[in-house]
Amino acid sequence: MTEHARTALLLGSTGLVGGHVLQLLAKDDRWSRVVTLGRRAMEPVAQKHVHHVIDFDNMDGHAEHFACDDVFCCLGTTIKKAGSKEAFRRVDFDYPVEAAHLAHAQGAAQYLLVSSLGANSKSRFFYNRLKGEVEQTLRGTGFASLGIFRPSLLTGDREEYRRSEAISAVGLNLAKPLLFGPFRKYRATPANTLARVMVDVAADSPTGATVYEADNIMARAQERLP
Numbered sequence: 382m383t384e385h386a387r388t389a390l391l392l393g394s395t396g397l398v399g400g401h402v403l404q405l406l407a408k409d410d411r412w413s414r415v416v417t418l419g420r421r422a423m424e425p426v427a428q429k430h431v432h433h434v435i436d437f438d439n440m441d442g443h444a445e446h447f448a449c450d451d452v453f454c455c456l457g458t459t460i461k462k463a464g465s466k467e468a469f470r471r472v473d474f475d476y477p478v479e480a481a482h483l484a485h486a487q488g489a490a491q492y493l494l495v496s497s498l499g500a501n502s503k504s505r506f507f508y509n510r511l512k513g514e515v516e517q518t519l520r521g522t523g524f525a526s527l528g529i530f531r532p533s534l535l536t537g538d539r540e541e542y543r544r545s546e547a548i549s550a551v552g553l554n555l556a557k558p559l560l561f562g563p564f565r566k567y568r569a570t571p572a573n574t575l576a577r578v579m580v581d582v583a584a585d586s587p588t589g590a591t592v593y594e595a596d597n598i599m600a601r602a603q604e605r606l607p
């Protein structure tokens with residue numbers, strides 16, 4: 382696909398980070414088409430935006446919708462919401478990986494993943510280990526450009542109230558003056574800042590795999606984005 386007519390594919394457009402990414406892509410002329418795939422309906426937010434409701438457990442059956450240049454994966458759930466570790470793994474591992482294969486097979490050159498602070502395939506914590514595993518698997522899918530974003534606790538306006546996250550946000554805010562140097566990455570990450578940095582990176586399409594820790598995300602936003 383040509384540089385001037387890039388198509389973005391966004392997974393997770395109904396979520397906190399994905400919602401911000403969608404708004405940014407909708408008004409960004411570097412993408413002439415924005416496709417979102419979700420399990421529920423949503424109204425298009427721009428003329429160039431098209432949304433498809435798909436069955437995520439049968440992505441192969443919707444393969445044609447994965448033809449794009451850049452994939453933004455903002456999918457995610459919690460074990461509590463998903464109901465089990467297995468169901469959580471489907472959303473946070475299987476879906477991102479299956480989407481990557483389908484998009485790459487049809488010529489996509491870039492994939493941007495919202496992972497998490499602490500992602501590590503050798504971690505003894507299930508969540509961090511799974512995030513590390515999805516990162517590692519995506520590294521093997523052959524994208525010319527792979528952006529891995531590891532935010533800290535995400536802040537922003539969420540439809541649903543998450544008690545533990547709200548408590549953590551208060552705690553991190555109180556601790557903020559102590560979080561500098563190597564601890565800076567534990568500062569909360571505003572979801573809209575993460576989305577802006579993802580779009581900025583996507584426009585650059587840096588070659589190879591790049592990991593953006595939470596402090597790198599905030600530093601890039603300060604340096605490059607008005």
Ligand SMILES: NC(=O)c1ccc[n+]([C@@H]2O[C@H](COP(=O)([O-])OP(=O)(O)OC[C@H]3O[C@@H](n4cnc5c(N)ncnc54)[C@H](OP(=O)(O)O)[C@@H]3O)[C@@H](O)[C@H]2O)c1
Nearest residue numbers: 393394395396397398420456457458495497532533534535
């Ligand atoms: N929350 C934090 O503080 C935090 C910190 C670090 C990293 N992260 C990671 O950041 C990423 C984005 O987080 P977020 O807070 O923006 O997520 P979010 O608001 O919960 O949105 C998640 C998105 O994934 C979709 N999704 C969830 N389960 C699905 C399923 N079974 N089938 C299809 N789609 C499904 C949701 O669709 P519906 O609207 O249909 O549910 C929604 O679009 C996640 O990977 C998360 O692990 C989060």
